[in-house]
Amino acid sequence: MSGNDDKNIIxxxxxxxxxxxxxxxxxVDTIKECDAxxxxxxxxxxxxxxxxxxxxxxxxxxxxxxxxxIAYEEAGKGKKVAVVSSGDAGIYxxxxxxxxLLPEYPGTxxxxxxxxxxxxxxxxxxxxxxxxxxxxxxxxxLLTPFELIERRLRVAAGADMVxxxxxxxxxxxxxxxxxxxEIIQDIVPADRACGYxxxxxxxxxxxxxxxxxxxxxxxxxxxxxxxxxNSMSYIEGGKMITRRGYRK
Numbered sequence: 287m288s289g290n291d292d293k294n295i296i297x298x299x300x301x302x303x304x305x306x307x308x309x310x311x312x313x314v315d316t317i318k319e320c321d322a323x324x325x326x327x328x329x330x331x332x333x334x335x336x337x338x339x340x341x342x343x344x345x346x347x348x349x350x351x352x353x354x355x356i357a358y359e360e361a362g363k364g365k366k367v368a369v370v371s372s373g374d375a376g377i378y379x380x381x382x383x384x385x386x387l388l389p390e391y392p393g394t395x396x397x398x399x400x401x402x403x404x405x406x407x408x409x410x411x412x413x414x415x416x417x418x419x420x421x422x423x424x425x426x427x428l429l430t431p432f433e434l435i436e437r438r439l440r441v442a443a444g445a446d447m448v449x450x451x452x453x454x455x456x457x458x459x460x461x462x463x464x465x466x467x468e469i470i471q472d473i474v475p476a477d478r479a480c481g482y483x484x485x486x487x488x489x490x491x492x493x494x495x496x497x498x499x500x501x502x503x504x505x506x507x508x509x510x511x512x513x514x515x516n517s518m519s520y521i522e523g524g525k526m527i528t529r530r531g532y533r534k
Contacts, residue, residue, distance in 0.1 A: 293395040294361040298381045300374040300401020303487025304332035308407065313399050317368055324357045325370035332488075333370065341365075348428075354384050358391045373403040378424060378452060405450045408483035408511040411493045413525030415481060415513045420448035425455075425462045436469050443470040448519065448528055451512035454482075460505070463512060467502040470514075474498050479519040481526035482512045495526040 297316050302308040317323060317333060322341040330342050343360065345353040354369070361367045371379030381398045388396060409416045421442035427435060442449050449470075454463040467474075476499035484492040484507065496504070498514065506512065518529040 302402035320368040321365040426453040443473040449514040479515040
């Protein structure tokens, strides 16, 4: 941990998939040394072995702004505070919102600590799907208009990039993976190598390599990360691999 003793300090940490073995040493040490840990309830449960005796503060989904303000208020009381996000805090995490609110809390200093995002941790389980350029796109339209998501999908597929889909499904968006596939079906052939990983780094982890045609009729849940290959991707031995181009 580092920081200026004259300022209130908040650490914004990415806990990766949630297993302690997949967190950086910096993140583990920071959580252990903080007085208060702020986060979504699911994430706090994942790190409970590190938080014994600490003050745990949570808010439900869709109360992210309130959660950030609580962190600032607790730091203002002289506490060492950590705000936790799954994966990397700067990738669909809390880091950007914390910085947006920072001007309202002068005298506070933020430190972001990197974590392993789902694109990386899932790729390691699936094989080697991300050896070249790739695009990460969230299918959640809670904060992004679906028309913009659709445009991004088409551009990424048209550029022959591997596409990683976050949030491909939820209770209210069960058909969004099918929608994503429908949007790019005129660009991506049915035999294109694809894959998905459920519960990355957690109990019930499952990795499946399959064709784009098969992916189109596959149902996944909100804890799944989906990979749609590019023209250099293939499946071998149940693994999804994207050629880098070393061998001609």
